[in-house]
Amino acid sequence: MSFNTFGKIFRFTTWGESHGPAIGCVIDGCPPNIPLSEKDVQKDMDRRRPGQSKFTTQRKESDKVTFLSGVFEGKTTGTPISIIIYNEDKKSRDYESIKNKFRPGHADFTYFKKYGIRDFRGGGRQSARETASRVAAGAVAKIVLKKIIGSKFNVIGAVTQLGLMSCNKQNWNNSEIRKNPFFCPDKKSVKLWEKYLLAVRKAGSSCGAVIELRASGVPVGLGAPIYSKLDTDISAALMSINAVKGVNIGSGMNAAFLSGEENSDEMRKGSGKIKFKSNHAGGILGGISSGQDIVASFAVKPTSSILTSRETIDKKGKNTKISVKGRHDPCVGIRAVPIGEAMISCVLLDHLLMHRAQCG
Secondary structure (H helix, E strand, O other): OOOOEEOOOOEEEEEEOOOOOEEEEEEEOOOOOOEOOHHHHHHHHHHHOOOOOOOOOOOOOOOOEEEEEOEEOOEEOOOOEEEEEEOOOOOHHHHHHHOOEOOOOOOHHHHHHHHOOOOOOOOHHHOHHHHHHHHHHHHHHHHHHHHHHOOOOEEEEEEEEEOOEEOOHHHOOHHHHOOOOOOOOOHHHHHHHHHHHHHHHHOOOOOOEEEEEEEEOOOOOOOOOOOOOHHHHHHHHHHOOOOEEEEEEOOHHHHHHOOHHHHOOOEEEEOOEEEEOOOOOOOEEOOEEOOOOEEEEEEEOOOOOOOOOEEEEEOOOOEEEEOOOOOOOOOOOOOHHHHHHHHHHHHHHHHHHHHHHHHO
């Protein structure tokens, strides 16, 4: 299969399968002389890894990263950074009963029809296990962005909708996101979400989620107005994440319901600074960053691997039924938060490097 590489100047290629010996990534285009250690990357890896609570898959993976190249004496060398993450808790036998069946709502069917072969052990290459490699690349991107832009740069994501349960974004608290297993920014919603997701899991079902990302400290001017708009590349990055079915930038689809007066982000100058009265555009105008916070959200569908019996077909095209046992996330959207942060960070660094190359 082709297209395992993402990015233009800051690029990364991921490799490996869910139940293979290891997964990893090769990062190309990282500037030299950036202080970088495995511990720096591990911080984000620990936020994504499975088995941390009863609300995620119980697969136990340490997701420990090891640098194979690209870092010398604690700094990047400008050469490709190769990272390996060993798989430690594989239970391929869990998939024996469904190896000849296609999970409804899953990529099993299209993957097999396209390639004529598929690794049924956890989905192989199409598994969300691949996203661990993205988080590693994104962690590197965050470190480089902070080095270039400064401490004012920050990216944070949160789950704002869990199935039918939304939170009050007026209560958004960055520190609260790190304190609960749902990455929820609203403390008042946590107990309700816990009760809701336990009921979903007990029923053998799953639910979707909406994740919102906020990037602050992004300079004006990133992006190009036609075929490399910043919001175009952010949307592509987020849509490439497993199970994502929709992306909004700023008000997104809801902008269609606003009047011109409501949607316009009025501008004023005061104390030598340009200020916006609102941010319906999500910090991007005409494909170029405005200096406001970049705000994007994406919707993750319910996990396809569920205990509930569903109608499907097998590899021979015969009608059958399927019920998926094993260790699966009742809401895969929860662990998508650090993945979303990683992807938007990679896009922002890529565009920052392109901007510097063209405009100095």
